[in-house]
Structures are given as structure tokens and as C-alpha cells.
Amino acid sequence: MQDVRSAAVIGLGSMGWGAALSLLKAGFAVAGCDVRADVLQRFEEAGGRACTTPAKAAEAAGAIFVFVVNSSQAEEVLFGADGAMDAASAGTVFLLCTTMAPSATISIAERLEAAGMLVVDAPVSGGHLKALSGDITVMGSASDAAFAKAQAALDAVSAKVFRLGDRPGIGSQVKMINQLLAGVHIAATAEAMTLAAKTGIDLQTLYDVLRVSAGSSWMFENRGEHIVSGDYTPRSAVNIFVKDLGIVTSEAGKSGVVTPLAATALGLFKEASEAGLGLEDDAAVAKVLARKSGAILPGMEAKA
Structure with missing residues (x-):
């Protein structure tokens, strides 16, 4: 028997972890699933129920959040061996928070709905700190029934839920465009910081000036600070934007839309990944530009 105050979070990465803790703070009984034993142990210590399988x-669970990396993982945790769909009761609401191509979201949603489930296309934005505080933005699209069933859980994890349409797929389209801007802004931040370092401008001073000037963006404020401190602990990894900007350029191409800035940023993220930086914070694309430019950023060692 499902309980509307019981939720599951599949994938306890930076965003899923924050969502799971926010649900716990809101009084939900929360089951968390992840492949990492140390993360499950920490989740249990935080008051959650640690599970080794999505099933x-x-x-x-009355609401099941899916926070895995890509559409292949989403299909596996939902429909694979020990997948969540077969273990869920009819009428359970699944919130698809993974950034996926809209076509992939629609396909997954159709399979869930055919099995009697409710589905919210629910990609998110805001970063790990907003996830921890329950203040993420949800770009949602779903039927009225799915939104109603998910309302309490969404309230627990988000500051704003945009209802963008009555069917899955629209939320993923909007998130795709968000990721276009996010990836380009990170690449621009990396370029600006590299130019400053090469020309001898103090990076902290530059950051303090630009974050309150017209050239700033949320990504500059967030990722610029990572570059200034030389801290490339992955909140969102380089490889995430290889995936996300790959979705942007692929979907744009299918629609006949030219996206030169997204393509250039994608090339930079790919180069960073191929250079062994794929699991570092996505701000590490700055290291690629710095090495090409002969610049030294905080956290980088000068070549002998």
C-alpha cells in the first residue's frame, strides 16, 4: 500500500541527495537508492532508508524521484532488473528529474503511463546548495492528476514549480534550452578567467567586480568562484555538459536550428573530458584554455 507521505529518490548525486534530505526535513519517509555504499550509509545516518535496488x-512510495545521469540509466532503474516500475503500486507518481532529450522523456513516460503510473516530466535547476535547502526550480509538465499527486513532494524540494504543459516532454524541452545557456556561460566564464590570468589581473578582484557588473551571470557567480579558489570538487561534472550540450546540438540539428555557441562550448567540454577532466567540476574547462594559453590558474601547477 503506497503512502502519499512516503517518497523514494533514485540516484543520490548532488541534486538527488539534496532532494532526499529536503523530503526528510519535510516529514516524508524517504527511501534512497544509489550504487555507492558510502553514500547509502550517510543517507541512513541522516534518517533515510537505504536501498540497494530501485525496486x-x-x-x-507514493512519489518516486529519478535523479540519475542520463536516459539509459533512467530506463535501467525503471524497467531493468529490480527496476522501480514493477515494484510500484498503480497510481504512483514518477518524477523524471534527469536531463534527457525530450523524445527520451516522452518514451519513458509512455511506458510508465501504460503500466498505470502517473508521470511528471520534472527536470530541475539551481545547483546542489539550493537542492540542500529545498529551493530548486522545477520545469514541470504533466497531467493535472500527476501534478496533484506530486504536489506535497514538489513543495518539499522546490521553491518554484513551473507548470509548462499538460504532457511530459515540454519540461525537458525547456531544460534543454536552460542547459544551452548554462554550458555557454560556463565556457565564457572559463575564457574570461583565463584571459584575466594571462594578462596579470588578480582573479579575486576581477570576480568581485564582474559579479556585480553587466557581464555577470548566475554561472559566472557560481563557477567563477570555483576557478578563483582552484576548487574543482565536482558539484556538476564536465561529463554532464558533454551529455547535455550533446542533447542541445542534436535536437537543434533535428529542428534545423543553428547553434554555433552551443557547438563551440560542447567542443570545449569534450576536450576537457578527453584530457582526463571529465569527473572534475565543470569549471575545469578553464584548465584546457589555460594550458593552451600558457596561463596558470589557481589549482594548476606550472610546467617545468
């Missing part, structure tokens, strides 16, 4: 997490 175990889905049992009795």
Missing part, C-alpha cells in the same frame, strides 16, 4: 526503494 526496494519503490515499495510503498
Whole structure:
């Protein structure tokens, strides 16, 4: 028997972890599923129920959040061996928070709905700190029934839920465009910081000036600070934007839309990944530009 105050979070990365803790703070009974044993242990210590399979997490959950990396992982945790769908009760609401191509979201949603489930296309934005505080933005699209069933869980994890349409797929389209801007802004931040370092401008001073000037952006404020401090601990990794900008350029191409800035940024993220930086914070694309420019950024060692 499902419980509307019981939720599952599949994928306890930076965003899923924050969402799971926010649900716990809101009084939900929360099951968390992840492949990393140390993360599950920390989640149990935080008051959650640690599960090693999506099926175990889905049992009795009224709302199931999917926070895995890509559409292939989403299909696996939902429909694969020990997947969540077969263990969930009819009428459970699935919130698809993974950034995926809209066509992939629609395909997954159709399979869930055919099995009697409710689905919210629910990609998110805001970063790990807003996830921890329950203040993420949800770009949602779903039927009225799915939104109603998910309302309490969405309230627990988000500051703003945009209702963008009555069917899955529209939320993913909007998130795709968000990621176009986000990826380009990170690449622009990396370029600006590299130019400053090469010309001898103090990076902290530059950051303090630009973050309150017209050239700033949310990504500059956030990722610029990572570059200034030389801290490339992955909140969102380089490889995430290889995936996300790949979705942007692929979907744009299918629509006949030219996206030169997204393509250039994608090339930079790919180069960073191929240079072994794929699991570092996405601000590490700055290292690629710095090495090409003969500049030294904080956290980089000068070549002998």
C-alpha cells in the first residue's frame, strides 16, 4: 500500500541527495537508492532508508524521484532488473528529474503511463546548495492528476514549480534550452578567467567586480568562484555538459536550428573530458584554455 507521505529518490548525486534530505526535513519517509555504499550509509545516518535496488526503494512510495545521469540509466532503474516500475503500486507518481532529450522523456513516460503510473516530466535547476535547502526550480509538465499527486513532494524540494504543459516532454524541452545557456556561460566564464590570468589581473578582484557588473551571470557567480579558489570538487561534472550540450546540438540539428555557441562550448567540454577532466567540476574547462594559453590558474601547477 503506497503512502502519499512516503517518497523514494533514485540516484543520490548532488541534486538527488539534496532532494532526499529536503523530503526528510519535510516529514516524508524517504527511501534512497544509489550504487555507492558510502553514500547509502550517510543517507541512513541522516534518517533515510537505504536501498540497494530501485525496486526496494519503490515499495510503498507514493512519489518516486529519478535523479540519475542520463536516459539509459533512467530506463535501467525503471524497467531493468529490480527496476522501480514493477515494484510500484498503480497510481504512483514518477518524477523524471534527469536531463534527457525530450523524445527520451516522452518514451519513458509512455511506458510508465501504460503500466498505470502517473508521470511528471520534472527536470530541475539551481545547483546542489539550493537542492540542500529545498529551493530548486522545477520545469514541470504533466497531467493535472500527476501534478496533484506530486504536489506535497514538489513543495518539499522546490521553491518554484513551473507548470509548462499538460504532457511530459515540454519540461525537458525547456531544460534543454536552460542547459544551452548554462554550458555557454560556463565556457565564457572559463575564457574570461583565463584571459584575466594571462594578462596579470588578480582573479579575486576581477570576480568581485564582474559579479556585480553587466557581464555577470548566475554561472559566472557560481563557477567563477570555483576557478578563483582552484576548487574543482565536482558539484556538476564536465561529463554532464558533454551529455547535455550533446542533447542541445542534436535536437537543434533535428529542428534545423543553428547553434554555433552551443557547438563551440560542447567542443570545449569534450576536450576537457578527453584530457582526463571529465569527473572534475565543470569549471575545469578553464584548465584546457589555460594550458593552451600558457596561463596558470589557481589549482594548476606550472610546467617545468
